[in-house]
Amino acid sequence: xxxxxxxxxxxxxxELTKKYGRVFALNAVSxxxxxxxxxxxxxxxxxxxxxxxxxxAGFNRPDSxxxxxxxxxxxxxxxxxxxxxxxxxxxxxxxxxxVFENVAFPLKLRKxxxxxxxxxxxxxxxxxxxxxxxxxxxxxxxxxxxxxxxLARAFVFGPKILLMDEPLSALDKKLREEMQIELKxxxxxxxxxTVYVTHDQREALTMSDRIAVINEGELAxxxxxxxxxxxxxxxxxxxxxxxxxxxxxxxxxxxxLVHESVAVLPVPNEETGKEWSLVIRxxxxxxxxxxxxxxNGKIFFDGVITELVxxxxxxxxxxxxxxxKIVTSRANTRAGDDVDSLELGQKVSVSIDKNDAIVIPGGxx
Amino acid sequence: MASPEINKxxxxxxxxxxxxxxxxxxxxxxxxxxxxxxxxxxIVIPVGWLFSLSFLDSSGQLxxxxxQKMIEYKxxxxxxxxxxxxxxxxxxxxxxxxxxxxxxxxQIPRRYVGFFMLTVLLPFWTSLLVRTYAWxxxxxxxxxxxxxxxxxxxxxxPLKLAHNLNGTLIGMVHIMLPFLILPLYAAMRRIDPxxxxxxxxxxxxxxxxxxxxFVPLSLPGVVAGSLIVFVLCLGFYVTPAVLGGGRVILVSxxxxxxxxxxxxxxxxxxxxxxxxxLTFAALFLAxxxxxxxxxxxxxx
Amino acid sequence: MSWWQKAASETQVTHRQxxxxxxxxxxxxxxxxxxxVIVIPMSFSESQYLEFPPREWSLRWYHEYLNxxxxxxxxxxxxxxxxxxxxxxxxxxxxxxxxLFVSGGRMSKMLFFTLMTxxxxxxxxxxxxxxxxxxxxxLVNSIFGLVMAHTVLSVPIVMIIVxxxxxxxxxxxxxxxxxxxxxxxxxxxxxTLPQLKFSIVTAALLAFLTSFDEVIISIxxxxxxxxxxxxQMFSALRDYIDPTIAAISTLMILLSTGLMLSLQIxxxxxxx
Ligand SMILES: Nc1ncnc2c1ncn2[C@@H]1O[C@H](COP(=O)(O)OP(=O)(O)O)[C@@H](O)[C@H]1O
Ligand SMILES: [Mg+2]
Numbered sequence: 001x002x003x004x005x006x007x008x009x010x011x012x013x014x015e016l017t018k019k020y021g022r023v024f025a026l027n028a029v030s031x032x033x034x035x036x037x038x039x040x041x042x043x044x045x046x047x048x049x050x051x052x053x054x055x056x057a058g059f060n061r062p063d064s065x066x067x068x069x070x071x072x073x074x075x076x077x078x079x080x081x082x083x084x085x086x087x088x089x090x091x092x093x094x095x096x097x098x099v100f101e102n103v104a105f106p107l108k109l110r111k112x113x114x115x116x117x118x119x120x121x122x123x124x125x126x127x128x129x130x131x132x133x134x135x136x137x138x139x140x141x142x143x144x145x146x147x148x149x150x151l152a153r154a155f156v157f158g159p160k161i162l163l164m165d166e167p168l169s170a171l172d173k174k175l176r177e178e179m180q181i182e183l184k185x186x187x188x189x190x191x192x193x194t195v196y197v198t199h200d201q202r203e204a205l206t207m208s209d210r211i212a213v214i215n216e217g218e219l220a221x222x223x224x225x226x227x228x229x230x231x232x233x234x235x236x237x238x239x240x241x242x243x244x245x246x247x248x249x250x251x252x253x254x255x256x257l258v259h260e261s262v263a264v265l266p267v268p269n270e271e272t273g274k275e276w277s278l279v280i281r282x283x284x285x286x287x288x289x290x291x292x293x294x295x296n297g298k299i300f301f302d303g304v305i306t307e308l309v310x311x312x313x314x315x316x317x318x319x320x321x322x323x324x325k326i327v328t329s330r331a332n333t334r335a336g337d338d339v340d341s342l343e344l345g346q347k348v349s350v351s352i353d354k355n356d357a358i359v360i361p362g363g364x365x
Numbered sequence: 366m367a368s369p370e371i372n373k374x375x376x377x378x379x380x381x382x383x384x385x386x387x388x389x390x391x392x393x394x395x396x397x398x399x400x401x402x403x404x405x406x407x408i409v410i411p412v413g414w415l416f417s418l419s420f421l422d423s424s425g426q427l428x429x430x431x432x433q434k435m436i437e438y439k440x441x442x443x444x445x446x447x448x449x450x451x452x453x454x455x456x457x458x459x460x461x462x463x464x465x466x467x468x469x470x471x472q473i474p475r476r477y478v479g480f481f482m483l484t485v486l487l488p489f490w491t492s493l494l495v496r497t498y499a500w501x502x503x504x505x506x507x508x509x510x511x512x513x514x515x516x517x518x519x520x521x522x523p524l525k526l527a528h529n530l531n532g533t534l535i536g537m538v539h540i541m542l543p544f545l546i547l548p549l550y551a552a553m554r555r556i557d558p559x560x561x562x563x564x565x566x567x568x569x570x571x572x573x574x575x576x577x578x579f580v581p582l583s584l585p586g587v588v589a590g591s592l593i594v595f596v597l598c599l600g601f602y603v604t605p606a607v608l609g610g611g612r613v614i615l616v617s618x619x620x621x622x623x624x625x626x627x628x629x630x631x632x633x634x635x636x637x638x639x640x641x642x643l644t645f646a647a648l649f650l651a652x653x654x655x656x657x658x659x660x661x662x663x664x665x
Numbered sequence: 666m667s668w669w670q671k672a673a674s675e676t677q678v679t680h681r682q683x684x685x686x687x688x689x690x691x692x693x694x695x696x697x698x699x700x701x702v703i704v705i706p707m708s709f710s711e712s713q714y715l716e717f718p719p720r721e722w723s724l725r726w727y728h729e730y731l732n733x734x735x736x737x738x739x740x741x742x743x744x745x746x747x748x749x750x751x752x753x754x755x756x757x758x759x760x761x762x763x764x765l766f767v768s769g770g771r772m773s774k775m776l777f778f779t780l781m782t783x784x785x786x787x788x789x790x791x792x793x794x795x796x797x798x799x800x801x802x803x804l805v806n807s808i809f810g811l812v813m814a815h816t817v818l819s820v821p822i823v824m825i826i827v828x829x830x831x832x833x834x835x836x837x838x839x840x841x842x843x844x845x846x847x848x849x850x851x852x853x854x855x856x857t858l859p860q861l862k863f864s865i866v867t868a869a870l871l872a873f874l875t876s877f878d879e880v881i882i883s884i885x886x887x888x889x890x891x892x893x894x895x896x897q898m899f900s901a902l903r904d905y906i907d908p909t910i911a912a913i914s915t916l917m918i919l920l921s922t923g924l925m926l927s928l929q930i931x932x933x934x935x936x937x
Contacts, residue, residue: 014377015377057840057844058843058844059840059843061382061385061386061389062382063379063382063383064376064377064378064379064382065377065378066377066378073378075378075381075382076378076381076382076385078843078848078849079840079843079844080843080844080845080846080847080848080849080852082844083846084844085844085845086840086841086844086845088837088840088841090835090837092835092837092838092840092841093838094838094842094856095860096859096860105842105845105847106845106846109845109846109847109851110846153841153845154844154845157845157846163844390768393764393765393767393768394764394768394776395764396760396761396763396764396765397760397761397764397765397776397780399756399757399760399761400757400758400760400761400780400820400824401761401776401779401780403757403813403816403817403820404779404780404782404783404817404820406813406817407783407791407795407813407814407816407817408782408783408786408791408794408817410794410798411790411791411793411794411795411797411798411799412786412790412791412794414794414797414798415790415793415794415797418797462693462696465686465689465690465693466690466693466694466697468686469686469687469689469690470690472673472683472686479929481690481694484694484697484698485694485697486925486929487697487698487701487702487922488697488698488700488701490874490921490922490925491701491917491918491921491922492877492878492895492914492917492918492921493878493880494878494880494895494898494899494902495704495914495917495918496700496701497902498704498898498902498910498911498914499700499701499703499704499914500700501902501906502703502704502707502715502906502911503700503703505906507714508715509703509717539696539697539700542697571678571682596785599787600787600788600789600790602788602789602880602881603880603881603899606903607899607902607903616789617787617789617881620789620793621789621793624793630797633793634793637787637789637790637793637794640787640789640790641786641787641790644785644786644787645785648785
């Protein structure tokens with residue numbers, strides 16, 4: 001929709017650095033957020049997500065770097081001139097105002113006529129499904145309702161950028177999953193450039209157009225959920241998003257990556273490092289039938305079952321490879337897969353499709 | 366040729382950001398400037414001036430004569446001893462009386478605390494001078510207490526209760542009690558009741574649980590409260606002046622006496638400096654055991 | 666099971682076993698309150714010698730108080746000084762508390778402690794120090810000098826109350842307001858201030874009472890036509906026990922407990 005494209009701005013963050021004492025909360029982070037995109041900042045607690053978001057909103061002054069909205073450098077612009085909608089984890093609703101007054105607050109500041117104000121507040125409340133609640137006090141709302149008021153207040157004045165800092169983390173699991181879908185729909189409806197912070201990888205995968213993974217103040221990887229999951233760029237991303245087993249690989253002289261003297265894969269690019277790791281996602285590591293044919297498109301490993309965990313639709317099978325390395329396979333519990341017949345100590349072989357095999361530079365810790 | 370370019374990128378916008386930062390810090394600093402100026406005018410300059418006066422003799426020459434006198438003259442030593450003794454006694458009596466009441470308040474259901482707490486707050490809110498006056502009236506020769514006691518047959522002739530050390534102590538303890546009880550009560554409320562349940566579960570009798578669990582856990586409150594009381598006692602003036610009847614001379618009273626009788630600023634200042642140093646020493650010693658901000662907040 | 670036998674504590678001590686504590690606490694509470702209120706009935710006595718209970722009731726000492734210009738003038742001075750102190754100390758203390766709270770950091774902590782020194786420095790030192798310095802610039806016996814000294818005594822109290830209110834306040838509200846287009850100053854006045862209202866009123870009243878009840882500095886810095894009530898009371902107390910003071914004390918008790926009690930009641934209704 002063209003109308004949506006004009007309702008949003010690009011954000012470009014360049015070399016943003018912020019130190020607290022000796023700690024780099026942000027270390028030369030550069031991220032470009034596309035117009036109308038839903039970008040999630042994902043990382044463990046203390047990785048610098050909030051610091052980055054607050055810098056974009058103008059509440060946190062970086063030590064150096066540049067932030068632009070479209071082509072305009074807003075690095076030192078005061079927050080009230082930036083025109084970004086903002087939702088905090090604890091909502092930060094104004095408790096001395098009603099729901100209506102909360103949502104009307106940005107419109108009041110913009111001196112919008114009473115009629116128009118009323119219309120727009122009601123429209124926004126309708127969007128977040130709180131039509132009947134305008135005159136309520138904040139203390140009469142449930143957690144989920146407060147969340148919606150905070151949201152309505154953030155977009156009612158038509159900001160071109162929406163920033164959210166772990167907005168769902170205070171809600172219980174069921175409500176949180178409902179709100180994830182609703183937020184996604186709202187984003188589609190408004191088409192506003194959104195930067196969303198979470199430490200929950202599943203939430204990030206569910207909601208985002210793209211994910212920027214942050215670790216210790218640095219950008220670890222940026223990409224679509226599929227790219228991040230299927231092609232993690234390093235060990236941190238691979239272990240933080242989804243489950244992974246790591247198997248050490250060596251590069252031999254002919255440019256092949258080798259495990260236990262068996263060449264498994266070609267080196268993916270021109271990089272020269274000797275140490276590499278194979279990343280294995282449990283659901284992609286398949287248990288082989290005892291006499292299965294070893295086809296060329298797969299990598300095979302032999303080992304002994306050390307742990308079996310039944311989880312209903314799937315079962316976790318941990319397999320110790322010859323050298324003490326343990327890999328995890330997640331197997332279906334369908335009758336045909338014979339998981340029920342597995343026993344501790346049993347010798348098995350497992351395989352992974354070469355297309356599912358992920359290779360990252362660096363050794364395995 | 367490439368290095369300046371790299372440098373530039375590394376410190377992108379750094380100057381602009383630093384300027385903005387400075388501006389903001391200045392604005393925020395400016396908010397506390399009026400209060401700081403007031404402190405400068407009322408505390409720093411006057412106390413600093415006294416400090417310098419204390420090092421001048423009567424002819425305006427730099428000397429330590431004021432401090433020498435303090436060591437040589439027995440009367441000064443007596444004043445410091447009295448001040449110290451009165452402060453310690455008051456503090457101990459406050460603990461003795463305040464602890465049971467704080468304990469009582471911490472044990473009753475919260476919804477009743479407000480009511481009983483009024484008995485601590487009412488005196489706390491009431492002017493110190495008024496309370497001192499009330500004690501003077503109650504303690505005098507034919508005052509309330511003597512009359513009652515004689516009516517009850519506790520003693521025959523009126524006892525001398527006011528205008529001496531007894532009266533001073535009674536008045537000071539009454540005035541200082543809220544300063545002990547309020548932080549102590551807060552500390553007792555912070556004690557996790559599960560700790561006592563666990564003790565009981567492990568076989569402690571209620572008395573053992575009280576002495577071995579509750580009392581040690583309430584000690585920070587006792588220390589905080591007694592510190593406030595002790596420090597306030599060191600500089601006390603009004604109550605001993607009125608209830609001591611000239612028989613209990615504390616440092617602060619000696620200071621005014623010197624000014625009124627001899628108009629000797631040097632001697633008075635030297636006493637003041639020593640009083641200030643003692644006060645800070647007490648606080649410093651205490652700060653090695655507990656967080657000073659908590660103590661200050663206990664004081665509300 | 667009667668109330669007696671019910672458990673009174675986590676360690677299953679019954680109320681009956683706690684009787685000694687209840688009796689002891691009652692005695693202590695009695696001793697705390699009696700000296701605070703005893704002068705009230707005594708002030709209505711007809712006699713020269715303060716009696717309890719008064720044999721004959723009268724308003725004699727209240728008439729005495731109201732008809733003695735010395736007392737009336739002192740009362741007016743005290744009200745003037747206390748009101749001005751409140752009007753100065755409350756904004757000074759609130760501004761400083763807010764500024765130091767939002768900036769955080771080492772420097773702020775230092776400034777905070779600097780502003781707390783009036784609570785630590787013995788008042789007698791402040792009294793003679795200001796007497797000496799203000800004497801040289803003609804501020805002794807002036808309302809201005811007294812208000813300044815009382816302001817410094819009150820600022821720490823205001824700051825402690827406002828800071829502890831800010832601790833339970835969510836500064837993100839101010840940030841949200843700014844993101845919604847409000848300047849920082851406007852966000853403070855429209856969002857933060859209304860929510861700190863109760864604490865600031867409390868702080869203001871305490872500043873008023875601090876000044877109104879202050880004795881030592883008043884003894885040194887006020888005088889002549891500008892003597893405060895406490896200064897007059899103190900000198901009257903040292904000379905002889907003037908029963909008029911019982912009447913004045915009663916009024917002062919009513920003033921302070923009235924103010925503080927109404928605050929407590931308001932506070933009980935959940936105002937911040
Ligand atoms: N005001 C502050 N003072 C000192 N250190 C801070 C401050 N805010 C954040 N930090 C530090 O910066 C790092 C990043 O914090 P933050 O951005 O809040 O992480 P996240 O939001 O990803 O959990 C952390 O190490 C944190 O301790
Ligand atoms: Mg965070």
